[in-house]
Amino acid sequence: MYTAAALAILVTMGLALVRALLGPGVYDRVLAVNMLGTKTTLLLAVVAFLYGWPDFLDLALAYALINFVGVLAVLEFFQNRARADEP
Amino acid sequence: MITVFGIFLLSLLVITALAIVQTRNLFVAVMLAAIFSLLMAANFFILDAADVALTEAAVGAGVTTVILLSALALTAEREKRSGSIRWISVAVVAVTVLILIYATFDKPALGDPDAPVHQHVAPWYLEKTPVFMDIPNVVTAVLASFRGYDTLGEVFVVFVAMVGVLFVLGGDGGRSGPITTPDPGLRHHLIPKVVGRLLLPFIILFGLYVQFHGEYGPGGGFQAGAIIATGLILHALLEGEQAALRSVPAGAMQALVVAGASLYGGVGVACMLLGGSFLDYSVLHPDPVTGRQIGIIAIELGVGMAVCGALLSIFHAFAAREH
Incomplete structure (x- = not known):
């Protein structure tokens, strides 16, 4: 069952990568990055159980905690750019 | 199974790397670099290199994207078109790639217990x-x-x-x-x-x-x-x-x-x-x-x-x- 889950996650990662490559908009890409982040977290968790290394769940935890910082940085980047364009 | 995961993730990695080289929009390149880092961490993890994967997670998931975006804010969003193709560089890169591919033929198989790295x-x-x-x-x-x-x-x-x-x-x-x-x-x-x-x-x-x-x-x-x-x-x-x-x-x-x-x-x-x-x-x-x-x-x-x-x-x- 873990194998099936891992394969499904890999396929989802592939689809998210397609969206990141094709775009077309900024938000498509931001969402794709965010989605790949969540899928990586899930993949690490599933593989950790698949191979019986539950200790390595720490890594999935690390991703779960700090993944969105990059997305916040993107939002701040566009906020600053929009403010710079205003006057 | 681990081989299938590895091949799949490495193919995604190569596609992402090519896309980073090809794109002219630097914001897209930054986003793809974030994806590259995620895929790299998953690869390290599958190879059972948990410490390296955690480093990649800690640095790649947050800090790298933030610093690259800060750098991007100081520059233009699009890369300048470079002029003609530099044939000498292309030739040097192509020769190096061929030599490296040739070198991999002598590489011991992944996880081979007799590989030099496991003997030293x-x-x-x-x-x-x-x-x-x-x-x-x-x-x-x-x-x-x-x-x-x-x-x-x-x-x-x-x-x-x-x-x-x-x-x-x-x-x-x-x-x-x-x-x-x-x-x-x-x-x-x-x-x-x-x-x-x-x-x-x-x-x-x-x-x-x-x-x-x-x-x-x-x-x-x-x-x-x-x-x-x-x-x-x-x-x-x-x-x-x-x-x-x-x-x-x-x-x-x-x-x-x-x-x-x-x-x-x-x-x-x-x-x-x-x-x-x-x-x-x-x-x-x-x-x-x-x-x-x-x-x-x-x-x-x-x-x-x-x-x-x-x-x-x-x-x-x-x-x-x-x-």
Whole structure:
């Protein structure tokens, strides 16, 4: 069952990568990055159980905690750019 | 199964790398670089290199994207078209690639126990770590004790990197007068604010866990320093540049790097004063095994402080330049 889950996650990662490559908009890409982040977290968790290394769940935890910082940085980047364009 | 995962993830990695080279839009390149880092971490994890995967997670998931975006804010969004194709460069690259591909034919199979890398010092490390240090994570033992000189060198590389960035970007610790544009951060946006404030203490706590649990699980000073730095960068993104610099002044970050590097070197000197050789921790305690454990914890702390301070300094140097 873990194998099936891992394969499904890999396929989802592939689809998210397609969206990141094709775009077309900024938000498509931001969402794709965010989605790949969540899928990586899930993949690490599933593989950790698949191979019986539950200790390595720490890594999935690390991703779960700090993944969105990059997305916040993107939002701040566009906020600053929009403010710079205003006057 | 592991082969299928590996092939799939490596193919995605190659596609992403080609796309990064091909795109002219630098923002897209930054986003693809973030994806590259995620895929790389998943690859490391599948190869059972948990410590490296955690480093990639800690640095790639947050800090790299933030710093690349800060750099992007200082430049144009699109790459300039370069002129004609430089045929000599193409030829050099093509020849190198062919030589490298030819070299892989002699490479031993993945995980082959007879491969040279598994015959050299690795068996000795695996055998002696329980005897010398009595800690389960051999990676930490190798990094902090057996090859402590290398890690000391790496800490000074981090130190030099920070000094270099501060020189280039003119980071003078925020003494160049008031910042002209007020930076509101994201605190006017409800969801980032609430989620960020909720997660911040847990990120710091997790960083401390990785720092002090490095001998038992994946992790150690490098990863912990990067995670804590990510937490403080999150604070800076939410509350704005000035508020973050008020809580952790630029001088404090630079002092942290110097203190971390000095702590590492100081442990080495302390070992010499106690009659051992440089970074021979066994003299730190009457029981050599406990002495080595004390030494590892002390130098991991030094590494963590240096990495955290350096990443924060680099981030703030870019951010100060932006405003």
